[in-house]
Amino acid sequence: MLSDMQNNEFQTYGYTFKEVGLTPGEIARFLKVDPSEKEHPANVFIHEILNKLPDNKEITGGYRILPVDDLNVKEGRLACNNVELNPGRQVSTCLQKSEYIALFVCTAGDIFTGLTRRFNRRGDSLEAYITDAIGSLTVEKAMDGIQSQLEKAMKKRDLQITDRYSPGYCNWPVSEQKELFALLGETPVPVSLTGTCLMIPIKSISGVIGIGKEVRKSKYACAVCGDENCIYIKIIKK
Amino acid sequence: MEDLLNKLHNCVEFGKTDINSPYPPDRKGQKGALEYTQELLEKGASPTNIMELALIPAMNKVGRKFSENKVFVPQMLLSAKAMNVSVHLLKPYFRTGELKRKGVFIIGTVFGDLHDIGKNLVAMMVEGAGWEVVDLGVDVKPEKFTEALRQHPGAVVGLSALLTTTMVNMKPVVDAIKAESPATKIIVGGAPLSSGYAFSIGADGYGKNPQENVLWLNAIGYAK
Incomplete structure (x- = not known):
């Protein structure tokens, strides 16, 4: 066990929208709009709104690393710090051989939800839909950055990381958010849970990443699942 | 012409x-x-x-x-x-009154859930199919649905939920509506739902996508 990983401190990262680096092309492809159709109202609006998004570090996230006490793939459960998570067999299989777990949370803040509501109130449904999609893509891309920082930090210790997994995906019940947030404890990331395990702000993600000498990324998890409603499938296909 | x-x-x-x-x-x-x-x-x-x-x-x-x-x-x-x-x-x-709607469709995302994209798409397509839509928004409690039904007797109700933790809140809404107005038809939809789940909670229909909602509504509308 590496001593500097045992202090369990939450590593925080903050990004401006520009630093997240979401491009108009990425957004258009996610929406299944041809980015080369410059006059398509979706493309026109994407360019318009990207120029208007504030440049403060409202997009925040981070992770806390905890040693894994027990990981039972067959039973689909994982124990850390006297808290038991039940991510199910699918996620537990992907976390196999994890010696540590990075619990993460990341939020794009309230801005996207606020803007979406404003557009909906005005009857601008297309604009509302696009703004909501930008919020989802922003928080995922910010988390990509944080995950990449984690990967670099672990590499220095000769450790690998897995992909990230969240309650609500890959058959991990959303209700497990309660246990996940209990494990995360106090963090500087302003995300709270409702009674129905919905994260507020809505454009937030949370979950776990496995860490270990022998863990690996499972390239084919999404291909096998094929849930067309899942944001990860949509991002992969964009 | x-x-x-x-x-x-x-x-x-x-x-x-x-x-x-x-x-x-x-x-x-x-x-x-x-x-x-x-x-x-x-x-x-x-x-x-x-x-x-x-x-x-x-x-x-x-x-x-x-x-x-x-x-x-x-x-x-x-x-x-x-x-x-x-x-x-x-x-x-x-x-x-020269132009008539097919009926009134009351729609809302059930309490505990704040997601509205699916609900909005259904509302839009149902309106486009000739129905008057009363959109109650998100996080809608059972009493708000029953109150809307009192204002629009004979309306059909649509319930939406995106999470497994919130789809369970559809049942109390269905129960409240059926208790007050047993003849009211209810259709439910949302990513984690299935037709089996829909019928198990007492709903009359399940809309996998906006078009299925419209087809179901038209079928019961014409049957009236």
């Missing part, structure tokens, strides 16, 4: 709102749904024909293409926008 109705149908299908809208690019500078609706009304077309021969079939076609993955949400929203400018011109005829 038929030619104008076809042109209006076409504008709604492809999202051409008015003469100033630059999209679709191959129709730049050409008339849109606004101008064709005005022209049809000026030439004496009945508002019912405009609805039933142009707007509703156009939105039906869009819904069908959406369920077949031939068009996606942005295109559907553009079509809805074009239809809305047309419907706006028909509003006086709804008020006088």
